[in-house]
Amino acid sequence: MSSEPAIATEGLGKRYRLGIRPTAYRTLRDTLAERLRRVGHGVPAETVWALRDVSLEVRPGEAIGVIGPNGAGKTTLLKILSRITEPTEGVARVAGRVGSLLEVGTGFHPELTGRENVFLNGAILGMRRAEIAHKFDAIVEFAGVEQFVDTPVKRYSSGMYVRLAFAVAAHLDTEILLVDEVLSVGDFAFQRRSLGKMQEQTAAEGRTVLFVSHNLGSVKVLTERCIWLERGRVREIGPTEEVFRNYVASYGGESGSGFVDLSDLTRGRASTPLAQEVSFETLELLDPTGTATGAHLEGEPITVRLRVRAHTGIRRTRLQLVCRLATADGAVLFSAASGPRLVDLEPGLYETAFTIDPNPLSAGGYVVWLYAVTMSDVAADRGQDLLRSAARLTVEDNRSAAGDDDGYTWKEKGLIRVDYPWNPLRAASERVDTPLTTLG
């Protein structure tokens, strides 16, 4: 294999005429009317650059991810590289056979049988007939639809349909594979298997993969390097971890920076005179690299670091710090309490932290409450400093990385994820052994 890049682009750009995309089709009358209008007023059609100035190189055998918000040009890039649509400017060089998966089951026809669809879909994806015939059994077995190969796919359950479509895709072995979001539909456990299969081939056969996804987790599993597109332009290219952090941090803007200044005592807090003695100063939410951010990844530990100011000397006082985590609509998920500790504090700044690890939070938005209470060792409650909604944080979908393999997203399971092992099923007697209670 030469050292030539597998994919290289220079100043790649794609311009769409506004109006072409959204409306399904035009009639001759529309075009004539528009032409006349333009001749009359000299108004050029409105255009938009879906992709602009994209220059990148992908080495052979490399798996590279493409991330970015909706409309960033990810799919457009893939469509240009797979030659579905032409660029408006720039050039791309692609070395090797290209397979593109913009969706699974392209060309599947409901009236055709599983067998017929495998051949048709395979041919559409660019496989040779002999190649499909050779892999046919493996594909059907992978999909687990052996008994139904000669049944029209319209009689399949939606799960079977997607599995079969996936199975064909997973057996595509071109030198270059362009994958778009296909892993975001259907049965999750099966997607993981397909992802695994693709990864296996990437590693073993030195296949180049360009992988577009909203699911940051699978991008992370599959790729070492990552391209971040934004409004059609490359914002960053680099190691996945790094691009990821910046990406998440950038889109965490909404959920806050992860650093909150709490020193303003007049800011919405329910405080008693305690606040005159001890009060919260700052709150930081740290990701595993120690960076303060409001956006965290599912399954990754979150460190909550608090700074507390003692305004006066505090003698022999029991201080308890509580951090509560609540959903955006106010349901408290848990309280992490320090436990009342006997403290002697000189006036000054103090720091403490705890780590949410394991992190059971599913993807979503959360609110952090802070609560400090003191009790003198002799008397009762001396007061509190309470901040509702001291900070906000979001947890981003990261399910593949979390190794969650049972086909549910955490959302479906509930707000938090638990892992209670079940005993294996074992034979039980038909007789109910429970002694009957005699009443009366």
Add this chain to the structure above:
Amino acid sequence: MSESTVQVIRPSQGWVGFRFGELWRYRELLFFLAWRNVLIRYKQTVLGFAWAVLQPLLLMVVMTLFFGSFARRAGVPGPIFYYAGLVPWTFFANAVSQASNSLVGNANLLSKVYFPRLTAPIAAVLAALVDFAAAFAVLVVMMLAYGIAPRPAAVAVVPGLLLLALATALGLGLWLSALNVSYRDVQYVVPFLIQIGLFASLFASNIHREPWRTLLGLNPLAGVVEGFRWALVGSGNGFSRMAGISVAVSALLLLSGAVYFRRVERTFADVV
């Protein structure tokens, strides 16, 4: 990985060629698309593939009932006179209507996968050949029943005429499918064209006055229908006068269709 496999993707400028080589590399897909068209055509119909034969047969009955006199004048039994013309005509009509819908009907494919776009209309025309074969077999049976022997020349003439019908259907199909991507008006024009074409092709031989007769020769299908009748059931006096014009028109249609198709092809995925 050899240098020759490097694909350069850039905005195309001007004429880009037909890329016959690429079309050839995708011949298996062409086959699969044609095969799919054949398979799904009569799915979930009671009569299934019988429709391929029933369509021309029913038209034959209607024409024999209403226009039997034309056939008598040609000295051939009405049913076989009309059926011999309807076999190539039905092929042509099916091929054109399916080809014109081949891109829009596969819109999902166009926007999700790359393949030479020419494959779609070609596959549609090829699929119509299967129906033709069935209808032709029935024609042979009818000829046996009526005791009509084809002219010896039929061996060469019939394939030639079929090729002419195929080229015409493809040429028209290329134009209409490409136009259909941008202008769905085509969907309303095609059935109308086919209705007119039916009369302009099947009854062309009944018009003897010039310049109408030469003008009708501009419709290659009139020549094809006339030729089928002449070669197989022995009616009429051949098609030589119209043949030249028909071939020229067909070739022009095919070439211009292919050029137009290739020119607008680059925007199909964006527009469809």
